[in-house]
Amino acid sequence: MNGAQGRPLRADAARNRARLLDVATEVFTTRGVGVPTEEIARAAGVGVGTLFRHFPTKEALLEAVMVGRLESIAARTARLAAEAGPAEAFFGCFRLVIDQSAGKNEFARALAAAGVDAHAALQESSQVIQAQLAELLTGAQQAGAVRPELGLPELIALLVGTSTAMEHLGSDPAARERIFEVVFDGLRPR
Amino acid sequence: MNGAQGRPLRADAARNRARLLDVATEVFTTRGVGVPTEEIARAAGVGVGTLFRHFPTKEALLEAVMVGRLESIAARTARLAAEAGPAEAFFGCFRLVIDQSAGKNEFARALAAAGVDAHAALQESSQVIQAQLAELLTGAQQAGAVRPELGLPELIALLVGTSTAMEHLGSDPAARERIFEVVFDGLRPR
DNA sequence: CGATAACCTGAGTCGCTAGTCCGATTCTAG
DNA sequence: CTAGAATCGGACTAGCGACTCAGGTTATCG
Numbered sequence: 001m002n003g004a005q006g007r008p009l010r011a012d013a014a015r016n017r018a019r020l021l022d023v024a025t026e027v028f029t030t031r032g033v034g035v036p037t038e039e040i041a042r043a044a045g046v047g048v049g050t051l052f053r054h055f056p057t058k059e060a061l062l063e064a065v066m067v068g069r070l071e072s073i074a075a076r077t078a079r080l081a082a083e084a085g086p087a088e089a090f091f092g093c094f095r096l097v098i099d100q101s102a103g104k105n106e107f108a109r110a111l112a113a114a115g116v117d118a119h120a121a122l123q124e125s126s127q128v129i130q131a132q133l134a135e136l137l138t139g140a141q142q143a144g145a146v147r148p149e150l151g152l153p154e155l156i157a158l159l160v161g162t163s164t165a166m167e168h169l170g171s172d173p174a175a176r177e178r179i180f181e182v183v184f185d186g187l188r189p190r
Numbered sequence: 191m192n193g194a195q196g197r198p199l200r201a202d203a204a205r206n207r208a209r210l211l212d213v214a215t216e217v218f219t220t221r222g223v224g225v226p227t228e229e230i231a232r233a234a235g236v237g238v239g240t241l242f243r244h245f246p247t248k249e250a251l252l253e254a255v256m257v258g259r260l261e262s263i264a265a266r267t268a269r270l271a272a273e274a275g276p277a278e279a280f281f282g283c284f285r286l287v288i289d290q291s292a293g294k295n296e297f298a299r300a301l302a303a304a305g306v307d308a309h310a311a312l313q314e315s316s317q318v319i320q321a322q323l324a325e326l327l328t329g330a331q332q333a334g335a336v337r338p339e340l341g342l343p344e345l346i347a348l349l350v351g352t353s354t355a356m357e358h359l360g361s362d363p364a365a366r367e368r369i370f371e372v373v374f375d376g377l378r379p380r
Numbered sequence: 381c382g383a384t385a386a387c388c389t390g391a392g393t394c395g396c397t398a399g400t401c402c403g404a405t406t407c408t409a410g
Numbered sequence: 411c412t413a414g415a416a417t418c419g420g421a422c423t424a425g426c427g428a429c430t431c432a433g434g435t436t437a438t439c440g
Contacts (some may be wrong), residue, residue: 010386038390038425047389052429105354115349148373153359154368159370160356164295165347169414179351182337186376226397228420237419238412242399275408 017054018188019044025065028101033062063122065106070125073100079130088095090140091184094159095132098180101163147189201237207244209234215255219293254314256297263290280330281374283323284349290368291353312328320325320346341357348373 009017023044025033037058055061076096081089118159130152137155140146162183169175199207213234217225222256227248231241245251266286269277273327301302352373359365 004343012437013387016388037429038427048428048432049389050244050387053387056429058428066379150368150372151365152192153362154365155354155373156367157369158372160358161351161353163351164354168350169343172343174346175341175347178348180378181268182340182344182348183372183378186372186374190375202407203417207416227399231419238399239401239420240418243417246399248398263394 013054016044016046016050019026020046020054021059021064022062025068028062028065028107028112032103033106035179037061045174062107066104067081067121067125069100069104073097074101074125074128074132077136078131081132081136086136086139087145090136090146093136094162094184095180097159098163098166101159102167105160105163105167133159144189146187150187158187174177203244205242208248210236210241210244210251211254211258212300214251215258218252218255218297221294223296233357243341252297253309256275256294257311257315258310259290259294260319263287263367264315264318264322266290267319271322271326276326276329277335278370280326280336283326284374285350287349288353288356291349292357295357323349334379336377340377348377352364 020040024142026039037051038048040061041048044051051061057062073096077093080092080096083089084092108127115174116137133155134152135147136149137152162179165179166176169179178180198204210230214230217230217233227241230251231238233242241251243256263286267283268288270282273279274282293339323345324342327336328341331338331340336364352369355369356366357368
């Protein structure tokens, strides 16, 4: 994550940075991006100054959190894609992305709203995932498991949409499953 | 909307109120709820004082905008439901709600975030629509056009999700149509 | 065990925005 | 046309939250 630029962080600094990221991920995900920075600093047991030393901007903190989540998703997706046939891999990854994306939509909005559409680091991880998704999609399409007329933009829109639908459903597992059935059946060829 | 309480508004006051609502609807929908109140007042050609005279709170303004949109949707839904068979009515209203809901999701969030979940006026219009949707749903299910295991919560989640998916697609009509096909096919019985 | 550079702290600054207040400005009844 | 009540305008206040800085603290190296 921290590309090991220049010199290594001092031990306590590295600890604080990691703690900050953990807490921020937790807080932003469960309570939204509107939570004040000071509260995150307190929850991590450091002063605001420390937070801003590591992440010069609230936006930078959001971005770091986002990159972490994206990288985690990319890793799991890669593993899953290697272990299953085209159809299972595709639908399995669809589920995975949805399950891992609680609150992620709000992040993306906040970042998009705050100036540049997406910074370099973000765009990179994002493109890794998009490439994976594209490959899964064409694989599943060639296997006859997904409608051939769909492209990557539609897939992404459906992922975001399904994620939002799940957020509005609370955590009733049966209802979630019904949503998955609707979407998956709709994705299959006529 | 303004339930004709007490005395009628003075002519200029009524004009200003309507203008304010129009502008707010436009601005909030296209640029999000973060736009400062003062900007809305200026765009409507009045001072902030006037805005706050008519809507004592920014939240109240949001709510008024929301109620207006909900009422408009409810009216169109009712018309459409009366003029078509169960299946056409159901799918037609689904489209209608999606088309009319640009930016509405953000409203709902903002309101939910700002204190009480939904105020009286909002809840009323919202329940009108929910009742309509419930009726359309069971009608379509009895006609065998929609999977019988789906309930109103799932339908609403799908509406919100589809709306979000559309937002992420820009305005490419062909792609929008493909999303509709996926969702509609998924809604039909196995 | 110092010496020193890196790091931490948190009160304070700055900018932004929701909401107030009252003199100035219409509208409308008669 | 005129009184006067309703309405308007927009400078002003209050409060919040992102970000800074002048010390005090601590890891690390020789």
